[in-house]
Amino acid sequence: MEKVERSFMEPMREVDFSKAKFKFDNPFINIQSKLETIFLKKAYILLLIGFLLGRALILAKLTPFSIPFFAAVYLIRRDRAPIALVGLVAGAATLSIRDAVSTFALTILYLIVYRVTRKWLKNEVKMIPFYVLSIILLGGLAEGYFFNGTIAFYDLIMAGVEAGLGFILTLIFLQSLPLLSITKRRQSLKTEEIVCLIILLASVMTGTIGWSIYNLSVEHIFSRYLVILFAFVAGATVGSTVGVVTGLIFSLASVSSFFHMSLLAFSGLLGGLLKEGQKIGVAIGLFIATLLLGMYGDGSANLVKTISESTAAVLLFFLTPNSLTSKLAKYIPGTAEHTQEQQVYMRKMRDVTAQRVAQFSSVFQALSNSFSSQDEKMEFDDIDRELDYFLGNVTEKTCQLCHRKDKCWSKHFTTTYDYMKQIMLEMEQREEGVSQKLYRDFETYCIKPKKVIEVMDQELTFHQANQRLKKQVKESRKLVADQLLGVSEVMENFAKEIQRERENHHRQEELILEALQDFGIEIENVDVYSLEPGNVDIEMTLPGYEGHGECEKIIAPMLSDILGENILVNKEAYAPDSTSIYHVTFRSAKTYSIETGVAHAAKDGGLISGDSYSTIELGGGKYAIAISDGMGNGERAHIESQETLQLLQKILQSGIEEKVAIKSVNSVLSLRTTDEIFSTLDLAMIDLQNAATKFLKIGSIPSFIKRGDRVIKIQANNLPIGIIQELEVDVVSEQLKAGDLLIMMSDGVFEGPKHVENYDIWMKRKITELKTENPQEVADLIIEEVIRSRSGQIADDMTVVVAKIKHNTPKWASIPVLKYRQKAN
Template sequence: MEKAERSLAEPVNRVGLEGPKVEVFKGLKQFSVHLQVLMLEKGFVLLLIGFLLGRALILSHLTPFSLPFFAAVFMLRRECAPLALIGLLAGSLTLSIEQIGYSFSCIVLFLITYRLLKNFHREHTVSLPFFVFFTVMAVKSVFSFFQSGQQFLPYDVLMAAIESSLAFVLTLIFMQSIPFLSLKKRIKTLKIEEVVSLIIMLASITSGTIGWSLYGLSIEHIFSRYLVLVFSFISGAAVGSTVGVVTGLIFSLASVSSFFQMSLLAFAGLLGGLLKEWRKAGAAGGLIIATLLAGMYGEQGVPIMQTLYESLAAIALLFLTPKMFTDQLAKLIPGTAEHSNEQQQYLRKMRDVTASRVEQFSDVFQALSKSFSHYNVDTLDDYEERELDMFLSHVTEKTCQTCFKKEQCWTTSFHQTYHLMKDVLYELDSGQAELSQKLSKELDIHCFRPKRVEEAMQQQLTYYQANQKLKKQVQDSRKLVAEQLRGVSEVMSDFAEEIQRERENHYHQEEQIFEAIEAFGLEIEHIDIYNLNKSNVDIEIIIPFGDNSHGECQKLVAPMLSDILGDNVIVHKEECEGGPAGVCHVTFRSAKAFAVETGAAHAAKGGGLVSGDSYSTIDLGAGKYAIAISDGMGNGERAHYESHETLRLLQQILKSGIEEKVAIKSVNSILSLRTTDEIYSTLDLVIIDLQDAVANFLKVGSTPSFIKRGSKIMKVEASNLPIGILQEFEVDVVSEQLKSGDLIIMMSDGVFEGPKNVENHDLWMKRKIQEIETEDPQTIADLLMEEVIRTRSGEIEDDMTVVVAKVEHNLPKWTSIPISFPKRKKKIS
């Protein structure tokens, strides 16, 4: 019973404990938000920064920070300028009464001159540093004149020029840095000059703490080392050492006694960045080592323990810094892992948005395709009925309206008359010159004026047929648009999938390949792996031009990659920039499992120059290879144009990625709709998959093809009419699994039906192919052409084309080079 009560009470207690935690968390979050609004949006952080910059010194008596900071705030955040002014004057007051007068005079003169001359300048950001320069120059010269007993000394003029120049540069720096102090500014990434400007601004602000101490520890030393720790921990050795040098330089300019701080901070930034893999502990260790080494050879009279305590205080501040703050800062600095992840996330988001839009367009095209291809049967039937009624009304208007049997035919015997007139129409529409004997007899019995009705129908039939043909063309056009839209929709859908395929990280594999190739004695500058899948390897390597002057990539690198990856890798593309410092960008990809070698022979009718046949070999990409023959109707230029146009359209559509059947139907629709002439062409197409050697034969009105495998001859044929004859037809696809060494023989009808005095062309062609002993495609094509022409006694009765393709395993030109891996490493899979 007690256990039960305890178990029931535990959830209540847990909820009771979690409640205050949630409230505390919400309270802290709200406090953080209010603090950000107060400090950043309201501008109170500018008050604090102005106070520190107002008391910052250069060379012990120059104060070039006040006016540049106020001018930048006045230009970029004018509503916060009063707070910045109050902070600057308060900071100047901590130095001396004379200093606050100098700072106030500079700001007042700047405001007066800027307001008086604002109509003479347009680009405020360009002219602002010059206003600051001349204002500081004027005020500093006047103050130096009265301080030197109303005389200009060369030293005072030099100091005025130096302070004015520093103010000019600081204005540019503060204009880059002030936007960071705003909630409205959403910064995606920082440029290099912006990073340096931010570092200089932070170091300048830190120099305003010179002279402050806490329990004997220097505040400026603690904060400067904390600044170096943060940047070395976030960005590494390069930025860390830069922050150390810049901060130390500003401190040494502010106080010559702090010169040794530059070496300590720079060394701490370098070591902390090198040890950043150990996170905060590594950055802290770098600072401790730098402090101990610099403390041994540092300032005289400064105990090493005091310097060590200052470093420990900076380390404590680093460990107290929230991870959220360092992560947000790291996202802004180029070169950091967080920045790279942020960029990758942005690119992924853009990729997903693009893929989504492409998918939406694909859906739109798919919907449009369905809309165009949808036909309402009832609507079509009603339309045909209306067409028939209109036709009969025009006929009866010329014949039955003046006949005395009108009432008897169209009132008493309506259905009989109507069906009889339909039968007459259908017979005349079928192309018969005269009516059949049976229908003519029925018309004579039923109608008082049969000849007149038949003549009227013949006259009206011309308009009826033209209307029907126009309607058919509209339907065919709709079907063509529907097929094209469906093909485009499929291509866009595939493209969206390609966009969403993200490049995988292959850092470990890149390192393995890098080490293996360099161990062989070749130098590599960079390597990128995009895909390591079997038969789909995709690698890019940058090597010096001198290391590829004799084709080392093809002869050495590709064979080594073949052994490392266990795949047949070849050089796909190579772009070299010559010269002493030139490099070669080389793309390595998997070789296809099969290769196709082709040969062709063709001749025009009568030995002419222009043949009505056309042929083409097309590399479709994605591991597919196409061979096509087209035979235009007749001979000469017109036939050549038709066959060439057929192949050109087919090639363009196939390369876009549209399916083969849709491509052929599209070509058929285009060719049949573009002209009213009785022009057509045949198409003999085979598409070979170079990975698995599957061949798809698509024949439209073409002659059979043959596959020779050793002594075996196989015939491939289909029964489709030529392109352009029918508006609508189904494309038959015949698939065959090829083997290495197979020969594909394709030919036009001029070759297949060319032999004279041959009854069975199939048997004759099979026998001739079987008798050929060579396996060279070009030789086979020439021999077949010669055999056909010889049967005609040297005469060429028709255009003739033969294309022979040989499919065989794609053997590498260079054998793989074995690479020995250390025992702790395995081959890349």
């Protein structure tokens, strides 16, 4: 009931059908426009439907269609309800005057009851079917009592059956009538809506039972036309469903029509299966079903008549414009037209989203430019203006009340100004204050030299504090500008990614699917999103997957041979709510891989270390290794270093450039508290495609690269993170090679050896003496050497992270698929 309520509670809208875009041939344009105006816009189609439903029978006696149809029309299109009533009464009059009077009387009774009780109704939609049930039941009983003088048990049963059918038909008409009235529908049809529409159309066609043209049954022609129309539009499933529902309605109306249900269902099935042959294929399906079931059912006597009826249905089908079938197909899920319509909608949504993201990017870019424009270096006139402002404050408190003011500032302005400027500069540069020579020279010139210097010293304190504040504001603006610029670049790249359409790789998809199926692997679907070298992206769906490693051991090696580059399984998982459908994503293997080893120890053998480390695999084929050392030891230092790495990881994963990310972390850590809390950061960003590495060291000690017998030192001089708000980040670049060992450590390891004068030489010697290239063993040995040098004492938190650069060799060799490799290329 709730679905019914949602489907039509909105008022019916008048639609301008003159703008409908049916592409008929030119001779039919005017006819089509007139028919639309008469039947749809003026709703005279309700007159035709009412006429046919008014004379439609169930079990050759019951007429349960009239009141449900009128109730639905009265609720949805109240202004057109009189037209529907005229059609119902006229249709009933073709059966008998008694049926016409009964239909009119029950309709008037329904209107009276509805109008009287309407003000007490909270939900009209839910109560309409019950009204119809009551009216039909009371009307059937009253009619039986009026004509027979008593109510027999048979009359009670028939009245109950008719009332029950009326209840169900009301629900169906409430769902299906809006589908006939609104032509510009945006949503696709639901399954129950399609079924309700078919029941309505089949019910209408029952009103044609008994009609014939040249001895051909009208209901048979239109029912077969309806079936092959939906089979052509929506395929075998919907076509057979339409055939079953239509045949069932006809069999209820007339027992002699029971045989036709099989014919209609079989026609819908064959027509849907042969829809690839367009209209001719669907027509052949109908003729095959007619021949087979026609000979089986009625024998050869009526075969010619049955074939003639199917021929008439096919002629109507061929006269149906393709634009009409295409428009109908857009609303039925599963059809190519519906999929294309959804793709158009998604493309529009994508373009709108990309445009909005690009607009936000431009906003952030403008904000960044606005902040940056204020960060230019101060010009000389600005410096002079600051100096004049400072000296003005000094003279206001000293020279303003002096009787020699006019002589000093009017007659000897330049001399006085130079003296005071020189005094200010010396007070700024010299900790002990003004030199004796300058003081004696100024004393001979000014009668209040001591007071001037005292006031200048006070004002200088305020002036310097003001300059520091301005510098901090300037540095903060620069940091904000960099952050806004980073966000702008991320959003711009995101907008470009959104606008990238999936390329058309149907040929490659078919080749891959054929190759895997020939190999004996059951694949349901293959979607190729990118074949760009180094950036291959392929998704597959495997039905009935049992998890024996086929994806890694067979499919990925075959793809590697077909595409000519190493392909690995990137992600695999069962579909939601399913244990048989398996989704797998294949991506290009990176040129290099990283194997890491970590060793760490807390001060004095404690449980919590102030050091933290992280290895992060970022998007775009980058790998990050980071070590952070919090100030001091224990839990507080651990929290500081851990929070530093967590902030850095989240910012880097968002796509912001490394230097901006580190500056952002520094800004947060330096502004969040007034305590003297800081932490070091040692970051290495490795590109897995070419092994190019960037080292960003913030207050950290050197790192080392072991390449054979050589040991390369990586060092940069930056203050620890969180000490100052404006952080200059030096980036050291180094090209790594396969087989290199990258060794990063905290200061507890580097400065840990006891009685060592040069830590660099000692660490290089220990690294050179290493006999193993296993990253974990190297990390363990380095920490062990440091602890041994202190006789087993752990003087500080210690962390060592060792990364070995290796060529990325797939675990499984490629499987040759020569003919498919040649076709793919």
